[in-house]
Amino acid sequence: RKILIVDNTAYCGSMNVAENVLPSEIFYEHEEGDVREEDTEDSEEKKKKKKCNDENYERNKTNMINNFNNDINKGNMYDDFNKDINKKRKCLEYYDLHIKIKGPAVKDLADVFIDSLKMSKSLINREPIEEQKKYQDENSCYVQVLESNVLRKIRSIQSTFDYIIRNGATNNIYITTSYFLPPGFLRRALFSALYKGVNISFLFSGNSDVFGDVPATYYIMKKILKKIDRKKKALLEYNNIISNYINLHKSFIRYPIIFDKYYNNYQKKKKERKNKGSMNFYLFQEKHCHAKNLVVDNLWCSIGSYNWDRFSSRRNLEVMISIFDKKICDKFIKEHQNKIIHDSIQITLSQLINRNFFQIFMSYCAYHLGKLSGRNIFDGLSNNNKKTILRKAIISKYLNDNCIQNISLNMMWGV
Structure with missing residues (x-):
């Protein structure tokens, strides 16, 4: 989480307090x-x-x-x-995106900051700030603060991303992230949007600060592009078989009305398959792309600290600012496209297949090591997991001992 609260203003995004962020x-x-x-x-x-x-x-x-x-x-x-x-x-050097906020969302961000202090077990105490005034002008927009705290069963970022990609996206999705090792629910959501005809553009880091991150990204890109290529080939074969079958038997159909109905449905589905979306990958050069940004259909966007990896989804404390405003979305899209044109290179399936054996092997090892380290099995090494189990045991023991007594006392109306 990257949060800064100054009086009635809040700042949130991907920028750390470090020398790397200063050009x-x-x-x-x-x-x-x-x-x-x-x-x-x-x-x-x-x-x-x-x-x-x-x-x-x-x-x-x-x-x-x-x-x-x-x-x-x-x-x-x-x-x-x-x-x-x-x-x-x-x-x-880092490439980051940060946002300045005023209004009621400042209090929500301050509450998330206080939650971070509690989770860090710090001796510093901060009281909740007062409610902030709402702005009603041409520059105002709808803002929602999303957070992720898996230990407290708060997964608003994960659920929002899953829903907005599956059900909200109809035309395009722009994703900028520094670490790309997506969990299963995000991969399934992306393919669900892709098969509906949504065009997806990714901007990753080509110079990561984490050893093995870029090779692992190469592996997952190859895995996704090969799956898309197999789907395309299977659809082409299916279309050829069906079209040949229809042409052979078209003259022998006794019920032309029923045939025309099924034939029209086939042509409609064929057009839908042709209009399926695309998925393009770009690697940011020279600097480390540390920004975290998601834009859906030029209407909804989010910015914050959440990465598309298993650590952010399952362990880390994260925060995102979701914004429903076309002007801001257009600015983010323009920034995304400018970085693609001037500072990035596109990665295709042919480039990934033609890499040498050593590079492919390194990518394979880096991906599976990152995937293994992100599994929940490693949470057993943390003391927080034991404390959560102990807390649940105390609550269940209290309910078992006092629940019946409290219910019986409440039922005694005449006393």
Whole structure:
């Protein structure tokens, strides 16, 4: 969860508080500003010296020359310092998406933040903030805060994604995520939307900060594209068999009305199969794509910390902001398409098949290791699971001991 609450404003998205999120240009400008503050002090001293009497003019002139030489030396020192920073700073830069929110949703985000504090067992206590005023202007929109806390049986992100992809998507879906190892319910939802004719575009990271993430992504992309290719070939064979069968027996049909009815249904289904959707994969280059964004049909979108992997679905504390607004969705789609055109490469099935044996083997191992580590069997190593079982046992023991007594006392109307 990435949440920041400042007075009546909230910030949420994928950006961490780290050096990776700061671009090199801004980093260097910041360092330059720190050095140039001393230069401004020197310039003020110059102005003071200029106001001296004519008798000290020669001395002021020499001071100005000395200061000018100092500025040149400082500029050279800054260039050397800039080069040293460039050498020292070798961390991978991140591409993130963040959003600023005002209104009633700020309180909901603050409640999620308090929940995170409780789950971290921190000694810091925060009281819930007051209700925020609702905005009624041209820039306002419908916002809902979604969260995931599996230990407390809160899965609003998972259920919303499953529902909106299966039932809400009719034209297109744009997905930007940093780690792609989707659980079963998300894979089934994607294929359900694909078979309805929805075009799906993925933007993944081609330079991940997690070892083995990119090879595992290659494996799951190959797995999905091969399944789509098999479906297409099977449909083509089916269409050829049915069309040949109809052409052979068309002249021998005794009941043309019934035949025309079934034949029209076949042609209708054939058109529907041809209009099936597409699924395209793109890998973001140079930087690590750390953004998490989902846009459905240019109307509904979400942004936050939820990744399309098993850790986010089954373990991590996550938060997403869902927005129902066409203007904001169009901005996210434009950002997605710009990154695809200028900073990404498309991955096709032929490229994945033609990789060498070592790359395929590494992808296979990375995928299955990631899949194994995301299974619920590893939750048994956590103390939280034991505490949950103990809490359930205490509650059930209390109900068994006191439930009948409480019911019998409530039934005694005459007492």
